[in-house]
Amino acid sequence: MTTVALKPATMAQALTRAMRDAMAADPTVHVMGEDVGTLGGVFRVTDGLAKEFGEDRCTDTPLAEAGILGTAVGMAMYGLRPVVEMQFDAFAYPAFEQLISHVARMRNRTRGAMPLPITVRVPYGGGIGGVEHHSDSSEAYYMATPGLHVVTPATVADAYGLLRAAIASDDPVVFLEPKRLYWSKDSWNPDRPTDVEPIGRAVVRRSGRSATLITYGPSVPVCLEAAEAAQAEGWDLEVVDLRSLVPFDDETVCASVRRTGRAVVVHESGGYGGPGGEIAARVTERCFHHLEAPVLRVAGFDIPYPPPMLERHHLPGVDRILDAVGRLQWEAEG
Amino acid sequence: MTVMEQRGAYRPSPPPAWQPRTDPAPLLPDAEPYRVLGTETAAKADPGLLRRLYAELVRGRRYNTQATALTKQGRLAVYPSSTGQEACEVAAALVLEDRDWLFPSYRDTLAAVARGLDPVQALTLLRGDWHTGYDPREHRVAPLCTPLATQLPHAVGLAHAARLKGDDVVALAMVGDGGSSEGDFHEALNFAAVWQAPVVFLVQNNGFAISVPLAKQTAAPSLAHKAVGYGMPGRLVDGNDAAAVHEVLAAAVRRAREGGGPTLVEAITYRVEAHTNADDATRYRGDAEVETWRQHDPIALLEHELTTRGLLDDDAIQAARDAAETMAADLRERMNQDPELDPMDLFAHVYAEPTPQLREQQAQLRAELAAEQEGAH
Numbered sequence: 001m002t003t004v005a006l007k008p009a010t011m012a013q014a015l016t017r018a019m020r021d022a023m024a025a026d027p028t029v030h031v032m033g034e035d036v037g038t039l040g041g042v043f044r045v046t047d048g049l050a051k052e053f054g055e056d057r058c059t060d061t062p063l064a065e066a067g068i069l070g071t072a073v074g075m076a077m078y079g080l081r082p083v084v085e086m087q088f089d090a091f092a093y094p095a096f097e098q099l100i101s102h103v104a105r106m107r108n109r110t111r112g113a114m115p116l117p118i119t120v121r122v123p124y125g126g127g128i129g130g131v132e133h134h135s136d137s138s139e140a141y142y143m144a145t146p147g148l149h150v151v152t153p154a155t156v157a158d159a160y161g162l163l164r165a166a167i168a169s170d171d172p173v174v175f176l177e178p179k180r181l182y183w184s185k186d187s188w189n190p191d192r193p194t195d196v197e198p199i200g201r202a203v204v205r206r207s208g209r210s211a212t213l214i215t216y217g218p219s220v221p222v223c224l225e226a227a228e229a230a231q232a233e234g235w236d237l238e239v240v241d242l243r244s245l246v247p248f249d250d251e252t253v254c255a256s257v258r259r260t261g262r263a264v265v266v267h268e269s270g271g272y273g274g275p276g277g278e279i280a281a282r283v284t285e286r287c288f289h290h291l292e293a294p295v296l297r298v299a300g301f302d303i304p305y306p307p308p309m310l311e312r313h314h315l316p317g318v319d320r321i322l323d324a325v326g327r328l329q330w331e332a333e334g
Numbered sequence: 335m336t337v338m339e340q341r342g343a344y345r346p347s348p349p350p351a352w353q354p355r356t357d358p359a360p361l362l363p364d365a366e367p368y369r370v371l372g373t374e375t376a377a378k379a380d381p382g383l384l385r386r387l388y389a390e391l392v393r394g395r396r397y398n399t400q401a402t403a404l405t406k407q408g409r410l411a412v413y414p415s416s417t418g419q420e421a422c423e424v425a426a427a428l429v430l431e432d433r434d435w436l437f438p439s440y441r442d443t444l445a446a447v448a449r450g451l452d453p454v455q456a457l458t459l460l461r462g463d464w465h466t467g468y469d470p471r472e473h474r475v476a477p478l479c480t481p482l483a484t485q486l487p488h489a490v491g492l493a494h495a496a497r498l499k500g501d502d503v504v505a506l507a508m509v510g511d512g513g514s515s516e517g518d519f520h521e522a523l524n525f526a527a528v529w530q531a532p533v534v535f536l537v538q539n540n541g542f543a544i545s546v547p548l549a550k551q552t553a554a555p556s557l558a559h560k561a562v563g564y565g566m567p568g569r570l571v572d573g574n575d576a577a578a579v580h581e582v583l584a585a586a587v588r589r590a591r592e593g594g595g596p597t598l599v600e601a602i603t604y605r606v607e608a609h610t611n612a613d614d615a616t617r618y619r620g621d622a623e624v625e626t627w628r629q630h631d632p633i634a635l636l637e638h639e640l641t642t643r644g645l646l647d648d649d650a651i652q653a654a655r656d657a658a659e660t661m662a663a664d665l666r667e668r669m670n671q672d673p674e675l676d677p678m679d680l681f682a683h684v685y686a687e688p689t690p691q692l693r694e695q696q697a698q699l700r701a702e703l704a705a706e707q708e709g710a711h
């Protein structure tokens with residue numbers, strides 16, 4: 001039996017390592033974006049790549065998101081695998097035209113002749129005290145666009161594995177990086193190839209019997225914390241980390257909900273028209289006869305992301321989750 | 335073989351009716367940035383204006399150092415300093431009439447303050463208690479804009495609307511060298527020129543967009559050259575020469591007000607501090623370069639001019655410093671008080687009338703806060 005060397009690493013380091021390994025393995029992988037070269041990105045996620053692979057493969061672009069993604073389309077048309085960094089969630093919006101009109105539908109409109117293997121990395125979400133436009137959760141926009149994979153890791157190992165998978169994918173992947181988890185540490189073995197996860201599988205992070213918390217990205221640790229706290233109230237909560245919003249792992253999610261009979265969807269982005277609505281509907285459609293209560297949602301409020309001094313009131317925290325869990329006692333309430 | 339591929343066969347010539355819309359010659363910027371301080375022209379400058387610029391520069395510098403200090407105390411979430419760029423900030427504000435509008439970028443707090451905004455309100459975005467701390471209509475200053483270049487088309491639209499209404503209002507829009515690469519920059523300039531909108535675009539070329547130097551941003555001879563293609567004049571000015579920036583902007587504003595259309599002004603300056611307090615500038619530039627620019631300091635340049643010409647004595651210098659110190663002390667004191675926040679504001683300003691769903695969420699938060707209060711007692 002071989003012992004595996006586990007080392008503590010941050011999510012940011014795992015992401016860097018994923019790009020580095022992908023670039024080393026495949027010369028068509030190119031990283032590009034604002035400040036990704038010399039500076040190593042404002043979050044240092046591309047640190048060292050320009051030095052190791054040269055500026056042609058890790059390129060500081062002019063400051064123009066539509067241009068960055070638009071040129072990535074052309075590069076992918078010519079056989080490269082661009083990995084594009086959008087500096088912050090809300091600064092990806094200028095690139096939406098390219099993303100929605102071209103990246104997402106090139107395969108479809110060319111009857112499969114021209115797939116676009118582009119990875120769009122987007123640091124997203126709040127909780128870091130950022131000023132306006134630095135904390136948006138834009139996953140619902142991406143989810144609503146057919147042709148895109150939408151992936152978001154919550155652990156260091158997944159950050160590596162899922163990013164490797166995203167870069168290897170022959171389809172465009174919007175890779176949402178929960179920026180408040182960038183510095184979260186975990187013991188991780190960077191050398192185990194099985195860490196490369198296929199996109200589209202959810203995972204049960206904590207098993208339990210009384211209800212399922214369905215969540216992803218930055219809300220995963222919050223749900224795990226809530227599950228611990230709920231024990232005191234006699235709740236044994238299961239936590240499902242979706243990891244991939246598109247494709248959606250109905251199987252894992254429904255298996256869990258059928259076991260527990262109750263579910264709460266938790267995410268930061270607004271509830272109305274948000275990812276939770278879709279997830280709750282799917283679960284209800286598939287598990288209706290197993291449900292003891294309606295599928296509830298705990299989401300951010302339906303407001304523009306608030307200024308840093310007020311964000312704690314907006315972000316779904318442990319208390320709000322526990323409150324929803326309490327409301328799952330549907331029968332008792334009659 | 336197409337015509338295009340036959341060597342010498344393709345001779346571009348304008349179609350018969352083609353007329354250049356404007357003579358490009360007066361649109362082209364000068365090869366050298368325009369300077370006033372230290373040249374003959376300085377003698378023609380209005381001493382009163384120069385002294386006013388000086389006092390504002392000194393106050394602006396002090397504002398920058400004070401705001402930076404406030405980040406260290408955790409009073410500001412972040413501060414993008416404009417130290418070294420004060421001449422651009424101040425001139426942009428002073429060149430406008432009350433009825434005109436300023437469209438600042440996120441770095442241009444100082445321009446907003448020089449225009450008369452309460453220094454504390456101007457910092458609201460960066461402190462983090464709200465996204466904009468002032469009513470844009472009151473001072474005719476648009477919200478400090480974080481997404482780059484997106485304020486430029488707004489400036490064009492506002493100026494256009496004012497003209498449609500018959501008001502002689504000018505909009506001055508500020509953007510960085512990096513922001514000039516965004517599509518919005520192109521679209522704004524194009525609209526402005528086609529509509530002959532009374533707008534002045536001021537690009538503060540401070541050398542870097544975070545870590546990316548100008549050479550990686552553009553291959554144009556200068557950013558001012560970009561104007562020509564849109565059919566508007568481009569002007570290149572020494573951005574650390576307050577008198578020159580003021581003169582060039584004033585001419586552009588006058589031109590816009592008189593119906594002459596937009597102008598693109600590129601001010602060559604330098605960001606002496608890091609991008610923000612959170613940035614490590616040593617990763618992408620050397621001390622020597624920064625030092626060279628420190629030698630070309632906008633305050634020192636103007637002070638030298640004024641003192642050698644006997645327009646500023648020690649007392650006047652001291653008075654400017656004292657005024658700046660008073661402003662800084664007041665800023666410090668007021669920023670050291672916790673802002674009063676009402677979490678209910680989260681729901682108050684999303685729509686003119688909160689939706690039923692927002693009212694529900696408001697009630698939910700109110701209950702949570704009440705429970706929190708109770709738990710605390």
Ligand SMILES: Cc1ncc(C[n+]2csc(CCOP(=O)(O)OP(=O)(O)O)c2C)c(N)n1
Nearest residue numbers: 091441480481482510511512513542543544
């Ligand atoms: C659309 C958009 N993309 C990216 C950013 C992130 N960002 C903030 S400031 C900055 C650099 C701006 O450089 P420049 O325009 O030269 O202005 P300066 O900071 O030098 O004043 C970047 C990339 C942003 N604010 N908006």
